[in-house]
Amino acid sequence: MPALAPFPGTTFFHKGQRSPVIASMGKRLVAEGCGKYRTGPGPEWTDADKQSYAAWQRKIGFEGAAADGIPGKSSWERLRVPGTQSAPGGRVASPVPGHGVTTHYRVKGPHWSLGYHTGVDYAAPKGKACVAVLSGSIVRNGDDRSFGNFLVLRAGGFDYWYCHLSEQTVKRGSVKAGQKIGEVGSTGNATGPHLHFEKRPAGGGFGSDVKPVW
Incomplete structure (x- = not known):
């Protein structure tokens, strides 16, 4: 917990x-x-x-x-800084239900721009549901060359990035833990369908990643 x-x-x-x-x-x-x-x-x-x-x-x-x-x-x-207490509404075991981590956090490698993996990967078939790991709000969505289609869930003072999505089911607003917010894909810089799941302090930029636990 x-x-x-x-x-x-x-x-x-x-x-x-x-x-x-x-x-x-x-x-x-x-x-x-x-x-x-x-x-x-x-x-x-x-x-x-x-x-x-x-x-x-x-x-x-x-x-x-x-x-x-x-x-x-x-x-x-x-x-007791406002917005940094644990978000209410429970917790789920995986952002891709039924699938576990296939590439771990901070694994080193030259193919990552910072020299290490900034999140964790969950390999799963394209179209597999991605869910909110905590109750919070979708505060950002977009599409870029690296992360492809992505969503950002803000909860408990942190941002949880869902990347390489094939679909963005929820693009803005409040969500509950366990609610479907997107689908696994291989958009952006991806070699196959998977969810790249990253955690940063709220508002933190690329490279401010922390261990993706919740």
Whole structure:
């Protein structure tokens, strides 16, 4: 089962990273009396965010190197940033029901643009249903050269990317865990029908991937 309050991960919080999660965090820090902002928090991680978060860590009893201004699981859960708690509505075992992982996360190889696999693959016949792994909202859909037809499910402060689809069943709006949102395909840069399933912090760009668990 997922943690009650997942957080985007320490590798996500670095200078220049942009996400709605960062803006929401800043607002919570201000509400807690820890904001060190001159013009108010924004969606981009800055030194002011780090200083504000360090003030929050000290407020809840962290000392010395533990109050480094970088969110960790314990301090993040206590801050309770809106939109980063687990999405309600249950959970499903696989985004492609009845099919398991065929290519794992972070497998290295020269044929991947970052030198490693940024998600997990579920090989399955074309047209096989792809479902929402958590209740949330479809916030983006599109078609590009690499990912082909894709959908982005936002839930619990993270974006779940469904790629290489043959069909986009739901293109926008709220969905429930287990609801069909697309169908397996081989669009984009794919050698055969499969779902490329990727997880990123909400609003994170390519390369901000984290382990695709839910």
